[in-house]
Amino acid sequence: MASVTAPIRVGLIGYGYAGKTFHAPLIRAVPALDLRLVASRDKAKVQADLPGMRVIADPGAVAASDSVDLVVIASPNDTHAPLARIALAAGKHVVIDKPFTLDLAEARSLVALARRHGRRLSVFHNRRWDSDFLSVRTAIADGVIGKVRHFESHFDRFRPGVRDRWREGAGPGSGIWYDLGPHLVDQALQLFGLPDRVTANLARLRKGALSDDWAHVVLDYPDVRVVLHASMVVAGGSPRFVVHGEGGSLVKQHLDGQEQQLLAGMAPGAPGWGQDSDGIAVHDGRGSVRRLPALAGDQRRFYQDVAHGISRGAVDHTPALEALQVMACIDAALTSARTGTTVALPLVPEERSASQFAEDDLASPHV
Template identity: 55%
Template sequence: MSQVPLPKVSPLKVALIGYGFVGKTFHAPLIAATQGLELTVIASSDSQKVHHDYPDVEVIASPEQAVTHPDIDIVVIASPNSTHAPLAKRALLANKHVIVDKPFTLDLAEARELIQVADHQQRFLSVFHNRRWDSDYLVIKHAIEAGKIGEVAQFESHIDRFRPEVRDRWREHAQPGSGLWFDIGPHLVDQALQLFGLPDTVDGNISLLRQGAKIDDWAHVVLNYPKHRVILHCSMLAAGGSLRFVVHGHAGSLVKREADQQEAQLVSGLRPGSSEWGKDGDELIHYSAQGEATYLPTPAGDQSRYYQGIVDALSPGGKNPVTPVEALAVMAVIEAAVKASQSGARQSLALTAEEVAQF
């Protein structure tokens, strides 16, 4: 991407597009807690809901009008997945810097177009892959990098839930961008790519298992590397017994039983900066080659580091916390898994040589 012109003196004014679960639970409190950002506008049809939480924020019912608001520096797209690309493009063409919630877009074509538009407009573009700052992922990452289990042979990552009843919400309707794989898959894939880079090929099995399901609610995807395998799994029918991470290496194994607690903390009203923010009392279990178990403390997670990274990136010498090409690679794996599941055949990533080199 070309050099992005630096915005005016902070605080940078932010427009949040969408105040559903993701906008209300994650983006709004994380933005509000970040020094250097000012949550100024929220696009929502429910002004009462917004003003209950943020009385001084301007509420605009039309997302299209909100993304072109003249006072805004950064637009955050947290609306339904099918709207990500058109709203992000509109914001970029209005000379706004843009953050898109995951998944980046519905497909690689949309993702590539947004990257081209951002480059042409010389605007900053990033994707909210917030799970890079989860406690469970951080402790696994640190242990692998420290060589606790030697060379990794098998890496297994689960985000499982128990929601047996199909709910009347857009994520569970049969429409583009809905379903569990597009919801949870980007988290699982992004973490795996950060650890291991791009896989050679992808196998996928994506299905509907709940009675009355209209879109996928179960996914089992395998990323194939020359010397190891990465298993990514998500389900709506796991009442218990799932482990968040299991990693086997040539010198031992790692087990992380419970998931990061930041989502639950945000839902309960806890905010970044609180004494308990991001803390995770579930220790990592390290099994030696002799089978002896050692318990290692889990560092606190802090998803607000993403938004602090945005402030830093829009300062001289700053670095984008999640680059567009990293998000493009995630979409390539998401798309490959869907094609593998539909065809029953192993898939390669539909990335160009230039895109692979940039990752």
């Protein structure tokens, strides 16, 4: 595939919470990307933030538009796969907000379509560039607590009242596991690779809840257990990360602050962007505790990587396969919660190796 001359023209589908808060500001903060077009039924809302922006009500028209090279899909979860099919068939590169799709079968079909058309397909796993995760990942890699045996990741919020929005409704793709589970799973896979088995418990704990608002999922590895937890009824007190190793324990108390910075109107890259004053507590097992400073986060790196990949010309399908692996874990957890069983990941050998997938694909011509 020929390289795309910068700036890469971008069409954004959806200007709800994700599109407005995350995608639009991060896209506009990357010089190699040029946000040209937004799909929204609320033109005034878009243009209040983005004066002069071209706004189209029909998301399918944006997905197939000749005026864009990259389509970013930040619409409700059940529209992800249909819109991505339109965009890929029209020869566009695609970024999909998490979750990738509603199930593994849809994810597989999109990966195959991206390969056939020789286009880059990525899922917005922006939390790889959060200060909390980067800090813990670096401490683990540096051997601060030796071999990890227990890893616990919480994404908890305090929203005791059920809100009238599709994410908390009864429709397909709703609920906390589809919403926050992809972040938790993707970070775990970045650290430990694919688990052998998944065991999950999903629940509706709030009065009037229409979809799961509590999730507790355990990933089994040969010599480590990973606990992923998300809840809407936690007012405080639960750490973001707890990691136990043979040489001690790590505790990272608070969540990365970039989302709050974006909500406050801070431009990505402005002074103070991604800074985190909440360091990591390191317990040595003998009663001593020391603190490591937190690294800065920078979610712009997601779109910087996307722009770099598209500009290079050769399509790396590793991001698509990594997203498919996350979807396999999401699917397995849903099956486990429904059946009360522990579930192995239903992946074929090719799908288990991101590097092999990329090498095989780049060795063959694209259609």
